[in-house]
Amino acid sequence: MYGNLTIIEIDNFGKKIEEEDPIKLAEFEARIARGEKIEPQDWMPFEYRKQLIRMIEQHAHSEIIGALPEGTWITRAPGFKRKLALMAKVQDEVGHAQLLYAAAETLGKSREEMIQDLLNGKSKYSNVFNYPAVTWADTAIIAWLIDAGAIINQVTNSKGSYGPYCRALERICAEESFHLRYGYDTCVHLATGTPSQRKMLQDALNRWWTPIMHFHGPPDKISVHGEKLMKWKVKLASNDEMRQQFLDMYVPKIWELGLEIPDPNLHKNPETGKWEYTEPDWNEFMRVINGDGPCNKERLAVRRYAEEKGRWVRMALLRKEEKYVVPLA
Amino acid sequence: MQNLEALKNLLYRLADDFLIMGHRDSEWIGLGPILEEDIAFASMAQDKVGYSLSFYTLLHELGEADPDTIAFKREAIHFKCAQFVEMPIQDYAFSLIRHFFFDYAADTRIQALKNSSYDKLRDLANKISRELKYHCMHAKTMVTQIAKGNEDGNSRLQEAVNTAFPMALSLFEPTEFCEELAQAGICPTEASLQKEWLQRITPLLIEASLSLPQVPEPNPYYGGRKGYHTDYLDELIQEMTAVIRLEPEAVW
Amino acid sequence: MKIQSLDPRINRIELPEENNNTRIPPMDQWQTYEVFHQQARGDQHKHVGIVHAPNPEMALLFAKEQYARRSQCVNLWVVRTADVYATSYDDADIFEPAFDKSYRESWGYKDTRQLIEKFKKEKEMASPATPTSSSISEENHSSEETSKKKVVGKSGIIIGKK
Numbered sequence: 001m002y003g004n005l006t007i008i009e010i011d012n013f014g015k016k017i018e019e020e021d022p023i024k025l026a027e028f029e030a031r032i033a034r035g036e037k038i039e040p041q042d043w044m045p046f047e048y049r050k051q052l053i054r055m056i057e058q059h060a061h062s063e064i065i066g067a068l069p070e071g072t073w074i075t076r077a078p079g080f081k082r083k084l085a086l087m088a089k090v091q092d093e094v095g096h097a098q099l100l101y102a103a104a105e106t107l108g109k110s111r112e113e114m115i116q117d118l119l120n121g122k123s124k125y126s127n128v129f130n131y132p133a134v135t136w137a138d139t140a141i142i143a144w145l146i147d148a149g150a151i152i153n154q155v156t157n158s159k160g161s162y163g164p165y166c167r168a169l170e171r172i173c174a175e176e177s178f179h180l181r182y183g184y185d186t187c188v189h190l191a192t193g194t195p196s197q198r199k200m201l202q203d204a205l206n207r208w209w210t211p212i213m214h215f216h217g218p219p220d221k222i223s224v225h226g227e228k229l230m231k232w233k234v235k236l237a238s239n240d241e242m243r244q245q246f247l248d249m250y251v252p253k254i255w256e257l258g259l260e261i262p263d264p265n266l267h268k269n270p271e272t273g274k275w276e277y278t279e280p281d282w283n284e285f286m287r288v289i290n291g292d293g294p295c296n297k298e299r300l301a302v303r304r305y306a307e308e309k310g311r312w313v314r315m316a317l318l319r320k321e322e323k324y325v326v327p328l329a
Numbered sequence: 330m331q332n333l334e335a336l337k338n339l340l341y342r343l344a345d346d347f348l349i350m351g352h353r354d355s356e357w358i359g360l361g362p363i364l365e366e367d368i369a370f371a372s373m374a375q376d377k378v379g380y381s382l383s384f385y386t387l388l389h390e391l392g393e394a395d396p397d398t399i400a401f402k403r404e405a406i407h408f409k410c411a412q413f414v415e416m417p418i419q420d421y422a423f424s425l426i427r428h429f430f431f432d433y434a435a436d437t438r439i440q441a442l443k444n445s446s447y448d449k450l451r452d453l454a455n456k457i458s459r460e461l462k463y464h465c466m467h468a469k470t471m472v473t474q475i476a477k478g479n480e481d482g483n484s485r486l487q488e489a490v491n492t493a494f495p496m497a498l499s500l501f502e503p504t505e506f507c508e509e510l511a512q513a514g515i516c517p518t519e520a521s522l523q524k525e526w527l528q529r530i531t532p533l534l535i536e537a538s539l540s541l542p543q544v545p546e547p548n549p550y551y552g553g554r555k556g557y558h559t560d561y562l563d564e565l566i567q568e569m570t571a572v573i574r575l576e577p578e579a580v581w
Numbered sequence: 582m583k584i585q586s587l588d589p590r591i592n593r594i595e596l597p598e599e600n601n602n603t604r605i606p607p608m609d610q611w612q613t614y615e616v617f618h619q620q621a622r623g624d625q626h627k628h629v630g631i632v633h634a635p636n637p638e639m640a641l642l643f644a645k646e647q648y649a650r651r652s653q654c655v656n657l658w659v660v661r662t663a664d665v666y667a668t669s670y671d672d673a674d675i676f677e678p679a680f681d682k683s684y685r686e687s688w689g690y691k692d693t694r695q696l697i698e699k700f701k702k703e704k705e706m707a708s709p710a711t712p713t714s715s716s717i718s719e720e721n722h723s724s725e726e727t728s729k730k731k732v733v734g735k736s737g738i739i740i741g742k743k
Contacts, residue, residue, distance in 0.1 A: 305597055
């Protein structure tokens with residue numbers, strides 16, 4: 001699971017693009033333009049490396065933190081089928097984090113550094129995971145609609161230029177399709193179930209609609225656009241494009257279940273073919289991303305717990321002769 | 330069918346042990362000591378819940394309620410699990426040592442059931458034993474390497490062994506059906522299984538420089554097989570069934 | 582720090598104090614192993630990713646669940662990343678041939694047949710009455726045909742591609 005973040009915080013420290021070797025830069029850009037992948041040992045501009053590390057790292061953090069809201073219900077899943085599936089799903093999120101950290105490591109940032117930046121708040125993760133899973137139905141909505149948003153994002157990103165990230169995403173997308181089916185099946189059971197099950201689902205949808213609309217990031221008109229990032233195939237679609245795609249695919253499915261989407265203005269404009277909607281509160285988005293969401297503190301405290309309480313295990317197994325080198329691919 | 334009551338009792342013990350153990354181990358998902366171990370531990374927890382489902386399914390074929398009803402709508406006193414599996418996960422040292430004791434015990438029993446006179450149990454044992462082989466490899470490697478790794482690792486695991494070993498013996502608590510099951514060739518006696526289990530784990534613990542503590546007599550953790558449980562089991566069941574109880578007749 | 586969580590698991594643990602200076606020591610996450618996965622007997626092993634592990638035994642245990650928990654697998658290899666020697670992408674041009682090397686490919690010999698046909702035609706023109714063509718074609722093992730058909734080799738074993 002993942003949402004778009006990287007484009008809202010481009011900064012300018014480090015080597016500027018104008019300072020790069022123009023011949024190497026031209027070769028690099030020509031390779032991407034030909035549709036070839038960039039591999040870890042290739043020459044790449046500093047800015048490309050920096051943006052990719054940031055993006056893949058945030059994606060990895062989002063997976064490991066994303067295991068927590070659904071993990072909230074892991075001991076309470078109703079019945080064998082749900083219990084086993086939720087265990088497998090949350091396990092997959094941990095697995096995705098592992099794959100993504102590995103992809104980011106190939107760019108030269110160690111997993112220790114990335115975890116440290118997560119715990120110290122220097123590095124972000126997808127905003128949606130700072131919201132609580134209040135009832136069982138929240139996990140169903142997350143598994144269906146948040147994962148649906150994530151798939152759109154990840155399928156798009158899997159056509160990017162960086163080889164290791166594309167390879168990781170390919171595997172992740174295959175697993176996400178199980179998540180989506182599981183989430184949809186769970187939602188359909190609630191929607192077609194008893195009145196109180198329906199209500200539980202509707203309430204969860206109401207709670208999650210804003211985070212869902214936040215998921216692909218701020219609208220194009222207020223987010224900083226990286227033309228360069230598009231050219232380098234780090235970013236492949238704009239936030240609004242992905243949001244439109246999501247609405248196109250899922251709003252009809254939500255309506256089919258007889259659920260109400262808590263936005264009276266949501267409709268597809270027959271002339272433009274685009275969805276129109278009330279902008280979600282982007283101030284809230286910024287507030288939550290900067291640490292003031294309902295669960296930010298808990299999420300980081302739990303990750304810190306896992307890292308600190310597990311350290312003795314890692315230290316007991318560490319041998320002096322071990323040596324870290326950057327993974328190959 | 331002969332020995333039906335005894336057989337059902339055995340199946341309940343197996344199913345309840347696996348369900349509660351799997352449930353406890355699943356509490357680690359997302360909180361494990363390193364990502365790779367988190368993933369491995371989560372798989373083994375799933376496996377165990379899966380085994381419990383197969384045993385409950387067998388019970389259902391023998392006339393008991395369906396698996397979801399048995400597992401999610403039964404009160405603690407009707408559970409036949411050992412007290413060992415009910416205990417909270419505590420720290421990773423305890424959970425790891427419990428995994429070591431439990432999976433070697435489960436594997437010892439499942440290996441024996443491969444020769445059971447009851448064919449359905451035999452078939453199930455053959456399937457389950459493949460995965461349990463990995464569980465034992467994992468447990469053995471982790472425990473021996475951590476214990477041999479450094480002093481801190483060794484002392485934490487030794488402390489966990491001291492706590493967990495008397496509890497682990499509750500997995501072999503004798504039942505009134507022991508002799509009958511053994512005579513019918515369905516399952517060896519608890520005493521013989523325990524002996525075999527000890528023969529398997531003792532050399533591994535010696536290699537890991539870990540020692541087994543004295544166990545008080547009578548074992549204070551006996552009782553689970555007769556329905557005497559710790560309060561932890563009731564809490565666990567209340568939690569596990571929290572959603573289902575909202576609307577017991579609904580389909581989730 | 583006491584956080585009232587919606588997750589009962591979290592309420593059972595004692596969360597550490599808030600702290601923005603977590604120091605994760607170097608090598609805390611161990612070294613990495615490259616993982617190779619064989620889907621079925623007879624297949625080549627294929628690189629599928631890495632695991633962090635302190636030693637090869639544990640790398641195998643971890644790789645099994647991270648890379649083979651869904652996909653079919655009969656065998657896994659792990660190799661310490663540090664032990665892998667690789668060519669550099671900067672040197673990728675060493676793989677590009679400088680001139681035509683079709684002489685070492687089977688498809689480099691596809692003109693053979695034409696030569697025979699030409700030869701036959703010339704012969705026919707010289708003495709139109711000789712009936713040779715049918716008997717020669719029996720021994721026709723052109724490279725294209727051997728690659729499609731099964732043929733009996735010298736040892737009597739069936740050879741050729743499927």
